[in-house]
Amino acid sequence: MIHGTKQDKILGQEFSVFLSKKLKKKFSFLSIQRIFGGASRETYRVALKDEDQNTVNFIYRRSQNSSLIETDQKTEYFAYSDFQETEVPVPTLVALEESSDVLGAPFMVMEELPGKVASPFDKDAYIPHEAEIGQQFWEILGKIASHDLSNSKLRELSKEKTLNNCGKEQLEYWVEVIRKDSLGVEPILEAAIRQLQRSEPLPATRLSIVHGDYRNGNFLFEGKQIIGILDWEMAHIGDPLEDLGWALSEIWCWEKKETPAYLIPREEALDIWAQESKIEINKDSLFWWELFACVKGLAIWISAGHEFSTGSNTDPVNLFSAWVPGDIHTEIILDKLESLL
Amino acid sequence: MKPEINKTLQTLAQELIQRFSPLLKDEYEQSRLNSWGTLLLLASMDLDEAVENLIEENNMTKEFLKKYLKSIKDKKLNQDVDFLIQEKNLKYNMSSLDDLNQRYRGLLVKVQAYFEAEQNLVALKDSWKILRVMHGHRKVSHLLTLLREQG
Numbered sequence: 011m012i013h014g015t016k017q018d019k020i021l022g023q024e025f026s027v028f029l030s031k032k033l034k035k036k037f038s039f040l041s042i043q044r045i046f047g048g049a050s051r052e053t054y055r056v057a058l059k060d061e062d063q064n065t066v067n068f069i070y071r072r073s074q075n076s077s078l079i080e081t082d083q084k085t086e087y088f089a090y091s092d093f094q095e096t097e098v099p100v101p102t103l104v105a106l107e108e109s110s111d112v113l114g115a116p117f118m119v120m121e122e123l124p125g126k127v128a129s130p131f132d133k134d135a136y137i138p139h140e141a142e143i144g145q146q147f148w149e150i151l152g153k154i155a156s157h158d159l160s161n162s163k164l165r166e167l168s169k170e171k172t173l174n175n176c177g178k179e180q181l182e183y184w185v186e187v188i189r190k191d192s193l194g195v196e197p198i199l200e201a202a203i204r205q206l207q208r209s210e211p212l213p214a215t216r217l218s219i220v221h222g223d224y225r226n227g228n229f230l231f232e233g234k235q236i237i238g239i240l241d242w243e244m245a246h247i248g249d250p251l252e253d254l255g256w257a258l259s260e261i262w263c264w265e266k267k268e269t270p271a272y273l274i275p276r277e278e279a280l281d282i283w284a285q286e287s288k289i290e291i292n293k294d295s296l297f298w299w300e301l302f303a304c305v306k307g308l309a310i311w312i313s314a315g316h317e318f319s320t321g322s323n324t325d326p327v328n329l330f331s332a333w334v335p336g337d338i339h340t341e342i343i344l345d346k347l348e349s350l351l
Numbered sequence: 352m353k354p355e356i357n358k359t360l361q362t363l364a365q366e367l368i369q370r371f372s373p374l375l376k377d378e379y380e381q382s383r384l385n386s387w388g389t390l391l392l393l394a395s396m397d398l399d400e401a402v403e404n405l406i407e408e409n410n411m412t413k414e415f416l417k418k419y420l421k422s423i424k425d426k427k428l429n430q431d432v433d434f435l436i437q438e439k440n441l442k443y444n445m446s447s448l449d450d451l452n453q454r455y456r457g458l459l460v461k462v463q464a465y466f467e468a469e470q471n472l473v474a475l476k477d478s479w480k481i482l483r484v485m486h487g488h489r490k491v492s493h494l495l496t497l498l499r500e501q502g
Binding site: 194337344 | 377378379382383386387389390393453456457459460463464467472475476479482483485486489490491
């Protein structure tokens with residue numbers, strides 16, 4: 011496993027050799043800095059000097075030996091590809107390497123965008139620009155939902171998807187993760203799974219690109235402007251309500267539940283999304299997807315706890331995920347299911 | 352009397368965050384150490400009440416299962432419940448209590464699923480009271496403000 015400043019430098023130097031060959035330019039290595047957070051990829055900011063002596067910053071996302079979210083680099087790369095030069099702001103892609111032979115693990119490279127990322131648990135992160143950022147946040151999600159799939163590279167990876175099987179397929183996938191990684195019996199989670207199995211959502215109104223982790227904390231912003239939507243490793247084709255249910259989840263606005271993502275009120279958010287996506291929201295289906303978001307979230311947090319307990323990845327972010335977000339999602343399930351009694 | 356373990360862990364967490372973390376130059380390593388400090392703080396808070404919480408959960412579940420044993424007409428499930436509630440727990444170490452807790456939880460899942468199928472709302476409502484207490488014991492989300500300050 012690579013860790014520590016010295017090893018990172020070696021990695022950075024090897025990276026600059028790779029990129030020089032790939033882009034047929036002469037780069038020299040300046041610095042490398044691992045970015046904290048996120049347990050699915052090791053992410054680094056690498057600064058290189060080009061032939062004109064300009065500093066160029068790249069984002070280098072590398073697969074981990076153990077990863078919570080087991081998707082290949084191609085999935086994320088294709089999702090970013092689908093939105094290059096569109097109204098959905100994403101970083102410019104530079105390279106994809108699927109083999110481990112080059113730098114020890116598959117990776118992708120993007121140009122670095124300016125701006126900062128906030129913690130999804132920081133209720134004050136977007137003050138005083140919540141209204142402006144909120145408008146863009148829900149509009150962009152609407153644009154993702156209405157994106158034309160006819161030239162989608164991501165679509166090529168999931169041709170089997172139909173309007174009728176989106177919910178069932180996702181539920182089965184994440185329940186399997188829970189069965190594989192669970193460290194103990196979770197009666198609240200089990201009740202949620204049974205509820206979802208009993209009440210499937212209506213067929214999707216259309217098939218869309220689903221980001222898979224669209225929320226506060228997964229976008230770059232500067233002042234009142236969203237600069238880039240990040241972290242597409244769970245992207246897939248599915249029901250657009252899936253992303254909506256995930257982004258609305260109370261976990262991302264735990265200390266101010268009336269404003270999802272700590273941005274604007276829920277009803278306003280839904281109006282903006284519906285207008286942009288031109289999709290009518292069925293309330294029962296959205297309830298299903300919001301409950302599903304809790305189950306999917308818990309699957310991820312359970313996986314994190316499993317990685318930690320087995321020693322395959324002792325990054326504290328895994329322990330934190332199992333404890334804190336895991337508890338919050340459990341409480342949301344409790345509230346939702348009690349409301350049905 | 353020696354200093355208590357949970358207080359000692361809290362002091363260690365504070366030392367990690369406030370004293371050692373600022374000495375690290377690497378931003379990633381610094382964030383990682385801060386996270387460890389925060390998690391240690393959470394663990395130390397949980398330590399003091401962990402045994403008492405498990406005993407309460409186990410007793411509550413046992414009482415619930417006893418109360419509704421006669422309503423469980425499924426023979427196998429009824430036998431499993433009867434077997435577990437007859438069992439005596441004489442050990443009060445964490446691992447034994449936790450092991451018993453897992454068995455109670457496993458049966459609670461099956462019994463809830465049974466009552467859902469039977470549409471026994473009264474029993475279900477009672478079972479959700481136990482789940483609320485169980486969740487309350489593990490809850491750390493109310494500490495988000497503290498986590499933010501430490502981080």
